[in-house]
Amino acid sequence: MTITTRFGSLRDYEKGRVTIINDNPRNYVFSNVFEVADTSAPYERIAVGKNFEYVIEAFRAEGDSPWYSAAHDEFVVAMDGEIEVHLVKLDDPDAVVAPDSQGAHRLPGDPEGRKMGRIVLRRGHMAMLPVGSAYRLSAAEPAAAIMQTILGPETVEKWATICQTEA
Amino acid sequence: MTITTRFGSLRDYEKGRVTIINDNPRNYVFSNVFEVADTSAPYERIAVGKNFEYVIEAFRAEGDSPWYSAAHDEFVVAMDGEIEVHLVKLDDPDAVVAPDSQGAHRLPGDPEGRKMGRIVLRRGHMAMLPVGSAYRLSAAEPAAAIMQTILGPETVEKWATICQTEA
Amino acid sequence: MAMSNDTPTITRDDASKDTEALGLDNATGYRAFRVGSFGFRRDEYFAHITFPSGNHVMSIDAFLRALMRDVAWGFFYGTVNFDHVLGTVNHYGTVTMFAGKFNDAYTQAGRDHEELFDSAALMAIFKEMLADWTNEGFDPFAAPMETGLAWGGKNGANPDAIGRERVTAKRMVGLPGDTPVRTDEIGFPVNRQFADVPQDAPTVEPEPGFENEVSAYNLFAYLSRSDVTWNPSVCSVVGESLFCPTSEEYILPIDHGNDRAEWFLQFSDEIDWDVKDRVTGKPRARVKMKAGDIACMPADIRHTGYSTKRSMLLVWENGSPKIVDLIASGEAPVVPVTF
Amino acid sequence: MAMSNDTPTITRDDASKDTEALGLDNATGYRAFRVGSFGFRRDEYFAHITFPSGNHVMSIDAFLRALMRDVAWGFFYGTVNFDHVLGTVNHYGTVTMFAGKFNDAYTQAGRDHEELFDSAALMAIFKEMLADWTNEGFDPFAAPMETGLAWGGKNGANPDAIGRERVTAKRMVGLPGDTPVRTDEIGFPVNRQFADVPQDAPTVEPEPGFENEVSAYNLFAYLSRSDVTWNPSVCSVVGESLFCPTSEEYILPIDHGNDRAEWFLQFSDEIDWDVKDRVTGKPRARVKMKAGDIACMPADIRHTGYSTKRSMLLVWENGSPKIVDLIASGEAPVVPVTF
């Protein structure tokens, strides 16, 4: 028997659902990262998971993103397509994002610092976006990704839009 | 590994028990046929199971039993020891036990009829005590048996004595 | 039909015969089935059941073991719970198939579902499902140490295992014209777990002319040669009183909610019974039975059993048609004896 | 310890260290164990558990699969239900072992029982039990189609299977000095069920001097090489946010009653979750998750999962010590987001 592992993609995903016996579907905060990425603006960082201050953001990579930086590590996982990551070691990270701040911050322009390198992610690849650096993503074709990070000024919460609310 | 199948006997039996979570142990009418046979008079036919008119009787075979007859088949299973069964085809069964009567009836003396034969039962053996016949049991050593029959004049009910009543 | 062949058949016009075998699944090779508005699908590990108010999953080995009993027993007496959600209730001519009917959470949330089927129609589709879903090498009647695995894609079939006829003596095993005693020759060797059980026959000495009436056999030897587990078969009959002994190993594959009192006499070894409320499923008692113990399962419970060492159990049923009426009118007693 | 090694340890003087390995059973070859006033005994098919207010039986395969997780996960977060009766509650330094604590019928009848143990003492006796009761050829971490059977008398041991170290990346898999990526060479071949998963590596082009910080790896390839099921391991860490992906096949061997919200992101294929009330055990929902679906398990439920095709699941935990305090004071939120 041929094994077929089913991954989702922006073009081809199926959603499951919550079937209620005795509960409220909102308690399960159920959404789908491909649907969220597909129906949001490029690089809109939509919270799809939240646990106290921590979030998982889903987004669609398409074209070039702004430069971002955070006062902590972040990790990105490509879920569909190909995403390029550019990293710059910031000369003065604390001047860019406050050291006690949380989440990704958008830089007003290009970062000041040394070029750290370049990564190209395809489906299932995880990259570290290390503290002290700035990063920019780019994708020639629409791609989908998730980010392990902390709720920050760039995080968009629109739960009622993305989640199952009807039993 | 040597297999040992554990049967009980008059001399060597262990009782299980009902462990209550939320119930009354009397609902389970729990007893042990060896204990009942051991603690009753020889050939006292103690009901250990009852389902409407039907019963399972347990008894100790020891020496000779009276002669019995019933207006329906009965079946005896030897549970321990050796039990001899004598059968007589009754000349006039309806004169001995009413045709619509239930359960075993004790005959006042010896039955009138033709000798049908003899059976010797050991542990696990089941014999038919056919309608239209009379039977007598005998055992040189104490033996235990159960009877599949209907509640009758010889059936002794002493549930509170034989059954588990405490949780 | 349950254990007795004399059980009355009460047909009803509103009982559904609407069942359907669906197409083969290309990935697994198994057929799906529609039974009224219930859907049944199997894959490598699971049976997937859908119904209008929900869906359910069971491990396929447990599902097939349960389905095998429901089929072999003709829906038995009362309720056959495949697990805490799915099952059947026998009305003797019609059968209710349900999901969540005897599960507090499902009923309280209104998520339970049930449909009434014509017994023959439901039996036919159940048999088809069992035949399609049972692979070569898996015997749903056998103890786990005696059979292959239920897992995987479609791989042959096992018609011999699932096609066994349930033994129903009319008067007593071994009588002329009745169910024969078991021997090596007719395909019933002694089970490995009963290798030490004496195979001696009783001494039977009929006078001439009484050969057909003076009869006895070794019931324990007969049980030591059973090739199935948790499958009572009638061995002796007094009116509607049915001695249905059986050999038990591992776990009873169903949770049986009898509609009448049911008696157990432990002939050998030991069984632990888990007893729950028949309607809500809440635990009520545990019953440990050792050789010689006799006990009754009340009519308002469900029970499942555990037997490590293969054991001999006498299941004693009352197959009286009058009980069907008492159950229908709600007058059947819950316990057989009060004291 | 749960998933994070930073979880605070709260010891208590009244936590019992009273455990004991008992003698070998001559018939089965297995050792029995006393854990406070709980007794544990295994035979060919079952684990038998006794406690002052009752006794309990579990199929030995299910028991060993559950015990393996409880041991490997250091009692995990919250409640690890071995089944509807037996389990542990982690207090991070001490552990409650219970029977019937989260079962309405047991608690209402006052038949539940619990004892508080020192975590290290309970872990030691659990490890000894697992080692003694796991035979050669049975891997409690493996999917049923990948391992031998758990049944039978004592027959060797399987220290390699039960001794696997849980992977805990400090920052990210593949970083220098951190958990390595999986390869054939270090004993992690691609699992049969993930034979089609691309094994390509990301393009990583660090500038000189940044080799340690510019890092990426193929997480899906990493998961395709997991040799265990239902065993989350930490792959990346943001503060106390732990990505704990895992590969799942067949049934989650425990019913997990988390003490905090727990998130699932389905990376591949599909899992069905059965969700019940954490305290009463009553069914609340079923959650079907397909690739790309993300959902949260509330903190007042217990869940178990079903995965036919081996699938990749991201379990996302928050290992913050502050949650331990919130749980202790009853202030931990039940759902992570309200909208």
Ligand SMILES: [Fe+3]
């Ligand atoms: Fe039953």
Ligand SMILES: [Fe+3]
């Ligand atoms: Fe969990």
